[in-house]
Amino acid sequence: MKVSDFIGMKVIDIEAREVGKVEDLAVTIKECLVEQIFIATGSTLSKKYFAVKEEDIAAIGDYVQLKFDGEALENKIKVEKLDDLAPKEKRFKNVEGKVVLAKEGMEIGKIHDMVIDPAGCLIHNVIISVGGTFNRKQVLISSDDIAEIGDYMILKLSKEQIEQIVMD
Secondary structure, three states, X not given: OEXXXXXXXXXXXXXXXXEEEEEEEEEEHHHOEEEEEEEEXXXXXXXXXXXXXXXXXXXXXXXXXXXXXXXXXXXOOOEOOHHHOOOHXXXXXXXOOOEEEOXXXXXXXXXXXXXXXXXXXXXXXXXXXXXXXXXXXXXEEOHHHEEEEOOOEEEOOOHHHHHHHHHO
16 A cells, blocks of 8 residues: 555544544654554644554554544544654655655655555555656665665665666
């Protein structure tokens, strides 16, 4: 499942009551982990957030079902700012759009999405968009191919290796 398909998914409690929507994920790309899932509750003007981990999830299908009932959810810590749950640099929405460089420092594209297993909290691949507006292609990169991630993502692959992947 792509992260872009997962974000926005409705979340229900164990009693089948809607409690919110998936707002974002805390990710550690180099370790292939989705650490937390951030759920938004309330209306646009009074939105609050709380975090859940893999062990808090009963099922993931068309909806995310939590193992909590309404009373247990009321006891979850809810904050008004997502920044209070996790720093921006740990969240997917901050990673999306980062410039990706080949090992020799050449820009090859931007992070577009990720392929995840939300039930196992695993990141399978990072999807990178390469090319211009009219010839844009997407490349799947595994965590083994990532050298560093900070303000940019640097790959262990050369520009030629990336171009070969795009052509195959």
